[in-house]
Amino acid sequence: GAVVSQHPSRVICKSGTSVKIECRSLDFQATTMFWYRQFPKQSLMLMATSNEGSKATYEQGVEKDKFLINHASLTLSTLTVTSAHPEDSSFYICSASDPLEQYFGPGTRLTVT
Amino acid sequence: AQSVSQHNHHVILSEAASLELGCNYSYGGTVNLFWYVQYPGQHLQLLLKYFSGDPLVKGIKGFEAEFIKSKFSFNLRKPSVQWSDTAEYFCAVSRVYNFNKFYFGSGTKLNVKP
Numbered sequence: 001g002a003v004v005s006q007h008p009s010r011v012i013c014k015s016g017t018s019v020k021i022e023c024r025s026l027d028f029q030a031t032t033m034f035w036y037r038q039f040p041k042q043s044l045m046l047m048a049t050s051n052e053g054s055k056a057t058y059e060q061g062v063e064k065d066k067f068l069i070n071h072a073s074l075t076l077s078t079l080t081v082t083s084a085h086p087e088d089s090s091f092y093i094c095s096a097s098d099p100l101e102q103y104f105g106p107g108t109r110l111t112v113t
Numbered sequence: 114a115q116s117v118s119q120h121n122h123h124v125i126l127s128e129a130a131s132l133e134l135g136c137n138y139s140y141g142g143t144v145n146l147f148w149y150v151q152y153p154g155q156h157l158q159l160l161l162k163y164f165s166g167d168p169l170v171k172g173i174k175g176f177e178a179e180f181i182k183s184k185f186s187f188n189l190r191k192p193s194v195q196w197s198d199t200a201e202y203f204c205a206v207s208r209v210y211n212f213n214k215f216y217f218g219s220g221t222k223l224n225v226k227p
Contacts, residue, residue: 004156032213034213034214034215036217041122041219042220043117043203043217043218043219043220044203044215044217045217046214046215046216046217049213049214093156093157095157095215097213099212101159101162102159102213104149104156104157104158106155106156107156
């Protein structure tokens with residue numbers, strides 16, 4: 001199956017700083033990528049749909065000014081958590097889709113101190 | 114509210130026992146259905162999917178799932194589990210008109226005792 005990578009796998013940052021997470025589709029071009037957030041013992045919650053060359057579409061309740069998404073190429077989408085706070089600590093997972101399936105990255109563990 | 118429910122949060126089985134994990138959804142209309150597995154420390158992997166046709170779907174590693182439209186269910190089954198099946202299992206649903214937008218259940222953690 002297709003491979004999706006995320007970088008970094010783990011990041012610790014101080015409250016008030018911004019953090020960028022990269023998601024890459026390594027062996028196919030992904031017009032659409034997705035960003036999820038996973039809380040402990042809970043499901044993946046879809047945050048936004050990232051479309052190459054256009055603005056991301058955010059799910060209800062997700063602050064677009066806080067979670068900035070850029071999908072500048074067919075293989076790269078970035079999620080920037082701006083002015084991070086401890087409540088933003090979570091596991092962030094991206095996925096890339098082709099017409100038949102979504103392929104998930106390994107996730108990024110963000111801890112805000 | 115529209116949702117995907119996995120009622121079993123944690124299941125413990127002995128090797129060779131049979132497995133059935135429940136998944137129910139509340140979306141109206143035509144849906145696509147998926148089961149993903151997440152082994153410890155690894156990313157989500159697709160086990161099987163249903164788009165249309167035969168409601169009994171066979172996936173990898175001996176897993177199968179049955180779509181019962183009248184019950185809005187897509188339960189995952191395996192006749193005989195192995196220790197290596199220890200993982201977390203997620204059911205997901207997408208709408209036919211927006212295939213790529215997935216909604217996940219809360220997951221079921223399966224522990225298989227050797």
